[in-house]
Structure formats: structure tokens, C-alpha cells
Amino acid sequence: MSAADFLFAPEVQKLLMVAYAAPDQPFSPSDLAQRSKLPPDDVARTLEHLVGSGILKRHKPKAEEAETVSIDRAFIFHDELRSIALKSFAAAEPVRAMLRGKFKDSVVRAFILGEDKDGTLELLVVHGQSMPDEAAMTAACQKLSKSIHRHLKMHVISNARFNGLAPRDALLPKPSALEIIKLGDTKAPLPVEKIGLLQSAKKKLATLSRSSA
Template structure:
């Protein structure tokens, strides 16, 4: 099996999604099957494959307890594999599908900013002329949180605020950090840019300029 085939295997993706959501939490085969909604036989076979590859490691069970596995952070390609997972099935793809499916008329741009200190996935959404319905966005995030097996922290801001971010703004520093993933770019959805409002002073200047023009 090639590396690409290995990562594309649905059983591998579902188990890694669960494992990376709680990398330091020992999980038994039954817990993995429950969270991934996979057949126990498929879980057992895939876990052995992941342990044999060095991605997961077995934990010595205590008396009367089931054997558990945990993410092996010493795996030589751990960081690279985790980044690949975040850019695809473990974060970017599910977030993109949710936003483009339910909020295509309002979301202009969106980013996966990374994880906070508590392991929550932090997202930034930039809305256009229309603002996403708050109740619908909250419900969609709750549903996605269950799918990804991790908490989501969503920031929703206007296009004007996004363009006006200063280096002192915490969001600005997160946007330039390593590992940020843009999941929705301008033009990826049907969302329209907001109509720019002309200030009163600019409007007055335009009218004055028009009045000052000599008649033909």
C-alpha cells in the first residue's frame, strides 16, 4: 500500500481524526469504534496497521482494563502527517463543506487558524453583504464539532473589519502564524462583497465638484 493509498483509506482517516482530536488520551478499540462509527473488526485491523507503522502506540493495560492506544508523538513523520490531516480530512475539508453547503451566500472567506491552548479548533469566517444567521451557524458548528470530535471556536467578522485588522489585533497575529489554512477564498462562494458606503464628507465633495463644473 502506498502512502497516498494509506492516507486515503476511510478507516485510517476516521481513526486518525479521533486520535488527533485527543492525542494524549488513551483510547480502547471499543471507544475508537464508538467515536469513529466503524465496525469493531475494521477498527482492530486498522489499529494494528497504525501501531505497526509507528503512528499509534499501545499502552500497557492495568488490571481488568482493556488495552488502549495513543498517538505516538515520537513518530518521525508525526508533525507532517498531522499537518496533512489538518489540511484535509481532519479539519479543512469538513469545515469547507459545511460553509459552502449552508452559508455559500454569506461567507466570503474562511480560515482554520489552528488550535488554542485547550485543543479547540479555532476558525475565522469573513462575511460579505449578508451576515450568516447566528442560530444556524451555531447549530452547524455543534454538528461539525461532533463529527470532528473536538470543540470549535468560531470568529465571525465583517469584510470591513477583516480589511482593517491591525498588527495589534489578536486575529491578525493568528492569521500570519504558521499552519493557518484558508478553506474559503474570495470567489469560492456566491457571497457578495458589501456595498461600500460613501461618507458624508466624500458625498458633499462630489456634489460640490459637480456643481463647480462649468456648464457645457
């Protein structure tokens, strides 16, 4: 198995999803099995590879407690792997799937704005002609939060508001933000733009000019 195949094996992704959700928290094999919903044998076998490669580190147990593991921040590719995890199986893919599955008729764009030191993801959702049901969005976020073991901070704004964000607005996606849903990824219609009086008059004048020519 190549390094790439190993890193993106389903068992590895499920364990790293749990570990990167709380990078400073030690987990016992039973904790990981419960949270990842993997058989204990698969967890034990995958942990050997993750510890052996330096991605996770072991902690000696105290008294009769079970041995635990956690993310090893000293791993040479820690930052890169954490970035990959955030942009794929640990955050982006689950959020994208939730929005495209439940809110495909209203969401036109979505971004992961960033992540704080506690692992909370800040999300920006831009809706089109119709606004997502607030109760349904809250329930979906709570369910997803439990699934990926991360807190979610969601901002929902209209497409018009998004297009009018000022450079210093905190919601304006920075270059480091990750766009997980782009225009055209869903079937959500954009709102019909209102034409101003001056634009309308110019349009009528242009039409009359063409007719008289």
C-alpha cells in the same frame, strides 16, 4: 498499497480524526469503533497498520481493562502528519464543507487561525453583504464539534471589519493560519462599498470634464 494510499484510506482518516482530536488520550478499539462509526473488524485491521507504522502506540491494559492506543508523539513524522490532518480530513475539510453547505450565501472567507494544546480550533469567518444567522451558526458548530470531536471557537466579522484589522489585532490571520474559504469560493455577495463625499465629487468632476472635452 503505497504509503500515501494507506494514509489517506477512509478507515485511516476516520481513526486519525478521532485520535488527533485528543492526541494524549488513550482509546480502546471499541471506543474508536464507536466514535469513527467503523465496523470492529475494520478498526482492528487498521490499528495493526497504524501501530506497526509507528503512528499509534499501544498501552498495556490494567487488570481487566481493554488494551488502548494513542498518538505516538515520538513518530518521526508526527508533526508533518498532524499538520496534514489539521489541513485536511481532521479539521479543514469538515469545517469547509459545513460553511460552504449551510452558509454559502453569507460567508466570503474563512480561516483556521490555530489550535491550542487542548485541540480547540479557533476559526475566523468573514461574512459579506448578509450576516449568517447566529442561532444556525451556533447549532452547526455544535453538531460539527461532536462529529470531529474537537471544540470550536468561532469569530464572525464583516468583510469591512476584516479589511480594517490592525497588524496587532488578535484576529488578523498569521502566516501559519489556514485559509479554508477564499474570495470567490462561495456565491455570497460582498457589501456595496460606500463612496465618500470627496471621492464622489472627484468622480462627478471627471465625468463633467470628459463630457465637455
